[in-house]
Amino acid sequence: MIDSRAIIDPSAKLADDVEVGPWSIVGPDVEIGAGTVIGPHVVVNGPTRIGQNNRIFQFASVGEECQDKKYAGEPTTLVIGDNNVIREGVTIHRGTVQDNGETIVGSHNLFMANAHVAHDCVIGDNVIMANNVAVAGHVHVGDWAILGGFTAVHQFCHIGSHVMCGAGTVVLKDIPDFVMATGNPAKPHGINGEGLKRRGFSPDAVRMIKRAYKAIYRQGLTVTQALDVLQEMQQGTPEIAPLIKSLQASSRGIIR
Numbered sequence: 001m002i003d004s005r006a007i008i009d010p011s012a013k014l015a016d017d018v019e020v021g022p023w024s025i026v027g028p029d030v031e032i033g034a035g036t037v038i039g040p041h042v043v044v045n046g047p048t049r050i051g052q053n054n055r056i057f058q059f060a061s062v063g064e065e066c067q068d069k070k071y072a073g074e075p076t077t078l079v080i081g082d083n084n085v086i087r088e089g090v091t092i093h094r095g096t097v098q099d100n101g102e103t104i105v106g107s108h109n110l111f112m113a114n115a116h117v118a119h120d121c122v123i124g125d126n127v128i129m130a131n132n133v134a135v136a137g138h139v140h141v142g143d144w145a146i147l148g149g150f151t152a153v154h155q156f157c158h159i160g161s162h163v164m165c166g167a168g169t170v171v172l173k174d175i176p177d178f179v180m181a182t183g184n185p186a187k188p189h190g191i192n193g194e195g196l197k198r199r200g201f202s203p204d205a206v207r208m209i210k211r212a213y214k215a216i217y218r219q220g221l222t223v224t225q226a227l228d229v230l231q232e233m234q235q236g237t238p239e240i241a242p243l244i245k246s247l248q249a250s251s252r253g254i255i256r
Contacts (some may be wrong), residue, residue, distance in 0.1 A: 051082040066093040066119030081107035208237040
């Protein structure tokens with residue numbers, strides 16, 4: 001149902017069962033998939049593609065032009081997957097031509113009130129961003145990451161899968177997969193062992209990931225030296241492969 005007080009651009013493409021609340025605006029070049037519910041006072045600008053069964057709460061701004069001063073009105077995009085919950089006051093901006101021209105949000109994510117996802121970010125699946133999280137441009141966030149309230153992430157940082165950041169964390173460098181971090185600037189505090197157990201990692205896999213963490217952070221090794229150790233450990237523990245990949249892909253350096 002589309003409320004009579006909503007404003008829908010004639011060029012927008014909405015599935016038949018999409019709901020749009022009063023005083024919401026859906027602009028041109030917007031596509032919204034089946035089962036998605038848009039609350040009151042929401043603004044969705046395009047080019048934006050929103051998948052199925054998303055719920056967007058009041059006062060959210062989705063697909064707006066980015067805040068990068070280099071942006072000059074180019075037709076960049078925002079792509080959002082399925083089954084996301086976007087709470088009150090959340091802002092998610094489109095990309096820039098300085099990157100791939102696209103901000104990407106996966107599926108099954110929860111963006112709590114007033115969270116911000118800037119231009120050119122790539123957000124995986126099953127991510128939780130708590131209230132007032134601010135993610136700067138070009139940031140990548142891996143699957144199952146949890147960012148506590150008021151976490152701030154510097155541009156171009158990569159946050160690995162299954163990472164957990166405590167409230168108020170300031171991320172200035174990359175965080176490898178599985179690591180828990182907190183502080184300003186962020187410091188490592190072990191692995192997210194409880195989260196891994198909840199997601200079906202075996203006790204042996206968790207134990208080996210802990211050993212890998214110690215090689216990176218507790219043995220005085222450089223990242224290159226730690227990678228050599230992890231390559232050997234990977235032989236019997238395939239779960240370490242994503243951790244190795246996250247270290248190899250780091251261009252900003254990792255938190256220490």
